[in-house]
Amino acid sequence: MRLVLILLLAGTAATAETPGEALFLRGEGAQAIIGGGAVRLPASRFACAGCHGADGDGRAEGGTAFPPIHWSALTQRPTPYDAEAVLRVLRDGRAPDGRMLNAAMPRYDAQPEVMDSLIAYLQGLEAARDAILPDRIQVLRSGNDALDQGFAAAAERFNASGGAYGRQMVLTETGPGVPLSRLADEAAPAITEACLNASMNALKQAGASQFALLGGSPADIAYRAEATGLTLAKTAPSILALEPPGNVAAGQHFYGCIDILGPAAADLVTQGAQLTIALPDRAAFDWARAGGHDWQAMRGFTLGGLLGQAARDAGRRTTQDRLIEAARSLHVAVETVSLP
Numbered sequence: 001m002r003l004v005l006i007l008l009l010a011g012t013a014a015t016a017e018t019p020g021e022a023l024f025l026r027g028e029g030a031q032a033i034i035g036g037g038a039v040r041l042p043a044s045r046f047a048c049a050g051c052h053g054a055d056g057d058g059r060a061e062g063g064t065a066f067p068p069i070h071w072s073a074l075t076q077r078p079t080p081y082d083a084e085a086v087l088r089v090l091r092d093g094r095a096p097d098g099r100m101l102n103a104a105m106p107r108y109d110a111q112p113e114v115m116d117s118l119i120a121y122l123q124g125l126e127a128a129r130d131a132i133l134p135d136r137i138q139v140l141r142s143g144n145d146a147l148d149q150g151f152a153a154a155a156e157r158f159n160a161s162g163g164a165y166g167r168q169m170v171l172t173e174t175g176p177g178v179p180l181s182r183l184a185d186e187a188a189p190a191i192t193e194a195c196l197n198a199s200m201n202a203l204k205q206a207g208a209s210q211f212a213l214l215g216g217s218p219a220d221i222a223y224r225a226e227a228t229g230l231t232l233a234k235t236a237p238s239i240l241a242l243e244p245p246g247n248v249a250a251g252q253h254f255y256g257c258i259d260i261l262g263p264a265a266a267d268l269v270t271q272g273a274q275l276t277i278a279l280p281d282r283a284a285f286d287w288a289r290a291g292g293h294d295w296q297a298m299r300g301f302t303l304g305g306l307l308g309q310a311a312r313d314a315g316r317r318t319t320q321d322r323l324i325e326a327a328r329s330l331h332v333a334v335e336t337v338s339l340p
Ligand code: HEC
Pocket: 023, 024, 045, 046, 047, 048, 049, 050, 051, 052, 064, 065, 066, 067, 068, 069, 074, 077, 086, 089, 090, 095, 100, 101, 102, 103, 104, 105, 106, 108
């Protein structure tokens, strides 16, 4: 599983999480002070996102109002916050107008660099929101030309079919924008999962009772094998490939995801192998074939289609966070194609 993920992600820059993001989303790296200073606890049960929302947009729940805390909200209060004022309110609970916040808002204690990073994250939340405009969703290029090209082609289709809630999808060079590389990261596990399940089903449908594994760890596959009633053997003509096959022996039939089997497909077929490839996106496959595009471009096209789906699912009040959340929990329909 791990290996598959790495292969899927190869070529996209993974965005490392900052301490501020970890504190905001999961309450890591700080202590929360509650009960008017009486109780000090790890902040893990008091993540900002838990009360103010992952998008910092605020909400009302159980009679308590959790105000919006992304940057434009904070800087547009009648007595606006600046970075210093936010640091103070987190430390002492005193707002810039002198008001003491009620005790439902914890106080926080963390290293200065963690707090500075949190401020930067709150500022970034605002920049991210600007990626979603009333008439368009801006997506930041990944810098990988093939990936970007595939994405742009899918965006063009999405736009031609009317977009989502009046929004078109636009690929931009500079921010603000939803980073394409981030989308690739977020969508990867769902795609991998769907591909693996499809490969297992294909194995079963082909009438195999046992199969061998290439790459990956048997432990990751065991429960899938059990669920489909197949036996994992040391060697078998039917092989689930979690890494690209090297040499091929006569009569071998490889099952696997397109990212694994795709790049080597022509070569493997020439060597006499049969392939059953799971694809998250038939349209992307057809597009790539017709235009002679490579696998990376195909993946970009797939991501464009998935983002379009996510934009429709996330609804009219889409925010970058909702979009990324939707990309993470995508329902990926997978098809299989057989070669030769
Ligand atoms: C347990 C719920 C809870 C958690 C966790 C929480 N807050 Fe709050 N926060 C509140 C409530 C409730 C208020 C409003 C208090 C009031 O108005 O008296 C508030 C107010 C604020 C304000 C003041 C906004 C204004 O309009 O003056 C800021 C800034 C803020 N929170 C930031 C944060 C940050 C950053 C974190 C994480 C480090 C965080 N909050 C975690 C509940 C929470």
